[in-house]
Amino acid sequence: MREEIKRAKYAIDQAVAGKIVCIVSSGDPGVYGMAAAVYEALDQKAVKITIEVIPGIPAMCSCASLLGAPISHDCAIISLSDLLTDKDLIKRRISLAAQGDFVITLYNPKSNKRKEILNDAWKILMQCKSPNTPVGIVRNAYRKNQAIIITTLDNMLNHDTIDMLTTIIVGNSKTFIKNGVMITPRGYL
Numbered sequence: 663m664r665e666e667i668k669r670a671k672y673a674i675d676q677a678v679a680g681k682i683v684c685i686v687s688s689g690d691p692g693v694y695g696m697a698a699a700v701y702e703a704l705d706q707k708a709v710k711i712t713i714e715v716i717p718g719i720p721a722m723c724s725c726a727s728l729l730g731a732p733i734s735h736d737c738a739i740i741s742l743s744d745l746l747t748d749k750d751l752i753k754r755r756i757s758l759a760a761q762g763d764f765v766i767t768l769y770n771p772k773s774n775k776r777k778e779i780l781n782d783a784w785k786i787l788m789q790c791k792s793p794n795t796p797v798g799i800v801r802n803a804y805r806k807n808q809a810i811i812i813t814t815l816d817n818m819l820n821h822d823t824i825d826m827l828t829t830i831i832v833g834n835s836k837t838f839i840k841n842g843v844m845i846t847p848r849g850y851l
């Protein structure tokens with residue numbers, strides 16, 4: 663964390679020196695991952711190297727698979743980390759996505775130092791969505807200590823599972839819970 667550009671520059675220097683270099687980035691490298699950092703670092707250097715971005719499975723998809731089928735319709739992904747993004751812009755995006763009845767996937771929901779924005783996000787969601795909206799909370803998907811919770815928006819914050827290893831998926835107005843899974847209908851029926 664916070665060493666991304668340093669890592670990218672180091673990898674580029676190694677590649678320029680003739681090595682084949684691989685940067686490991688969890689999930690998909692293009693989703694809040696290292697891919698952009700490498701391209702941005704390269705943009706500042708007057709060198710040419712070939713970059714291949716190998717796709718992975720983003721947490722949104724791995725977590726969705728554990729919840730049922732919660733993102734089978736239009737979905738907005740929003741990171742709650744204000745390290746690189748202005749807090750007001752994050753809140754505006756949440757509000758607009760909620761007003762547009764998107765399924766909303768929240769990344770980086772809470773850290774030890776940053777707890778307030780999750781509360782703010784929840785208040786905005788409660789203004790625009792029904793309190794009964796299904797919410798899926800997945801911590802450590804496909805890893806040791808995996809935790810899966812299916813709840814509703816009004817109860818979303820009553821779970822201490824939420825931290826930086828967690829992804830939250832908030833349904834749209836059609837999302838429902840049946841037999842312990844969360845389903846957002848595509849509309850086929």
Ligand SMILES: C[S@@+](CC[C@H](N)C(=O)[O-])C[C@H]1O[C@@H](n2cnc3c(N)ncnc32)[C@H](O)[C@@H]1O
Nearest residue numbers: 689690693695720721769770802803826828829
């Ligand atoms: C810097 S982003 C990396 C995203 C990653 N590149 C992807 O494609 O999903 C880190 C955030 O991804 C989510 N995340 C990553 N791995 C996860 C997992 N195994 N289970 C649940 N959420 C995860 C969490 O919201 C975490 O705060």
